[in-house]
Amino acid sequence: MKLVVGVGLRSGTSYRELRDLVDATVAAAGGGDVRVVVTVEGRETEPGLQRLAAFLDAELHTTPVSELARHPAPTPGPRVERLTGTPSVAESAVLATGAELVVPKRRSVNATAAVGRMAAAPGYPPTERDVVHRVIAERRDVRRGFVDRPIADDVLTRVLESAHRAPSVGLSQPWDFVLIRDLATRRKIHDLAGAQRDAFAASLPPDRRQAFDGLKIEAILDTPLNIAVTCDAGRGGRHVLGRHADPRTTWFSAAIAIQNLWLAARAEGLGVGWVSFFEPGEVAAVLDLPAHIELVGYLCVGHVEEFAAAPELVRTGWAARRPLAWAVHHEQWGQRGVTSIEHDAARAGENAVRAVGRQRVRVIVGGDPADYLDHADALVVHLGADKPIADFGVLWRPARTPVEAVELGVEVARDLALQGVGHLALQTVEQSEVADGLVRGLRAGARACGVDWSG
Ligand SMILES: Cc1cc2nc3c(=O)[nH]c(=O)nc-3n(C[C@H](O)[C@H](O)[C@H](O)COP(=O)(O)O)c2cc1C
CATH class of the missing domain: 3.30.420.180 (CobE/GbiG C-terminal domain)
Structure with a gap:
């Protein structure tokens, strides 16, 4: 015993x-x-x-x-x-x-x-348990406030060892860590991120673009060390246990290694900023990676003045955190114990955040996404059973029943509120019970989160 x-x-x-x-x-x-x-x-x-x-x-x-x-x-x-x-x-x-x-x-x-x-x-x-929860809560994506202090070898080794201890499908350990200190290489990578930043800015509606201009999205040149975390999707050969049915598990494994790295770095007082403003192949070319090695994450690492208490995107009002209750479903999708009733706005708003921004979005229910490609303020909600080929400007919500459509509408409105939307201009192109349900859900979700709506 x-x-x-x-x-x-x-x-x-x-x-x-x-x-x-x-x-x-x-x-x-x-x-x-x-x-x-x-x-x-x-x-x-x-x-x-x-x-x-x-x-x-x-x-x-x-x-x-x-x-x-x-x-x-x-x-x-x-x-x-x-x-x-x-x-x-x-x-x-x-x-x-x-x-x-x-x-x-x-x-x-x-x-x-x-x-x-x-x-x-x-x-x-x-x-000791509290320390674990604390490091998880206090890990931050850091883009500014890096100080001119080298990273000691033993510290970096501990951080990489933690990353390397991550779980992986079939113990395939598909990750590698390319440590980049060379300024010339970092400049090339920095240029790539700059180009993607411009492209993203150009895709935004004017008010959102203005907010984006104030955000820093990388610290490639401000940090002494950049780490490219890669994935070898075929590592271990043909019979890797657990990968046969879902090859995505390889990339999940590499992403978990990054999270381990991020947490260990926080415990060591090292800031980490993840940069994804890249076409991965372009980074791979700069780093001269073999063709079978893919980029999973590009990290900027260094000592920092301080760690902010909340994510920068929250502090700047760009986005808000999603309440846990929205993410937990009991037995079936939608059974969160907090929403689902369009007439009960109070329940739809349980644990609700208030809208953090004023962005106006035109939500077009049904319709052909191709008609709206050039409209940065438009979001087409596609209700059909077939997944749309392009996901740019299209939200696929294949509601199976009008009741489910209400639920999905509530979700869409609430999740848009988290991303700075303060006004929904609703437009129904498709005439169906499901489309009606979705619009009712959008209104209920918007109301609960303090988002204005019209239409
Ligand atoms: C896969 C991934 C990619 C990210 N890409 C970027 C990025 O390109 N630029 C950036 O500033 N932050 C990036 N972030 C950081 C997120 O914005 C950040 O994690 C989020 O706002 C929450 O803040 P926190 O990490 O401080 O809790 C990325 C995070 C992840 C997980």
Whole structure:
């Protein structure tokens, strides 16, 4: 049986006392393999406890008082509460690991111990767990504020090792990392990004273009190191486990390596900016990549003055974050528990963001996308079952029923609101129940997010 032992102790409690107490408590559980000794944060420095954990060959975990308080103990003690701020250390610490309490608190003169059975492998202790969530929340795409400080070799090695530890389909590890420091090469890449920036700007309606002019989209020349992350889609040959049915998994794997790199870099205080303003083949040509190696991501890496609390696109009002509740569906698409009812704008707007921009978009429901190619403010919603060939200016929403069309309309309006749209000019070209449903959904979604609409 895998056990966790919770220990509360006075400062200076001897190893001998702790050992006798824990031996007796574990024996009361019928014996077992103690994997974790856990105590309240601050007590992990006690020599007696450290020696006990070493003797048991167990991990020594700590739990903050705030976390202990969330796991009420069956045997609370007012005296413990006075001393530690929580009614029980030993029992609550066991429960906080997710273990089932099998031996309630036992006492010696200076300590208490309780034993739990680990039904499943424990997570990290709360303080370490919080660091993981923190690095995920505080990772940023960084394009400005880089400082003139070289990246130490050991730091870069740790970051690349983390990237290289990413999961991959069939363990094919399809990525490689091309480290680019040479200024002449970076200038060529910079020129390519500049050309794509101009092309994107030219595709925007005037108000959106103005907002885009204020955005920085790369730091190719501002960073000492650029990393091109590539993918070899055929790596490992014919029988790579799990790739046969879905070759995209190869690129997913390489993208995950980038995320690992990004997170590890954040932990090291390195900013990373991902640049995708490229036609990948052009970058491959500058880097002289073999033809079978494709670019997945181009990263600008360097030390930074600071990491912003929120994404730059959020801070500048270009876009907004999507509430988690919009992204979670229960059993079936659309079952989010937040929307789907066109008449219930309050529910459609649950967790809603308010429209972040004032961009006006003409939404044409049905119709031929080719008619609107030159209209930067137009978005054709194509309802047909066949996926349109071009996706530029066309949103494919093949609603199967009028009810589903309402749902998809709500989604479209809300997701446009996240991308700076403040006004929807609705135009219905197709006459059908599905088209009507979609328009009703668009109106409900717009209303819920504070987006104006007409038509
Ligand atoms: C695949 C991908 C491509 C991206 N391309 C660019 C880019 O070309 N230029 C840019 O400024 N940011 C780019 N970004 C960064 C995103 O804008 C950024 O991740 C997003 O706004 C959220 O901000 P955060 O990463 O700081 O949380 C890219 C991100 C990803 C994942």
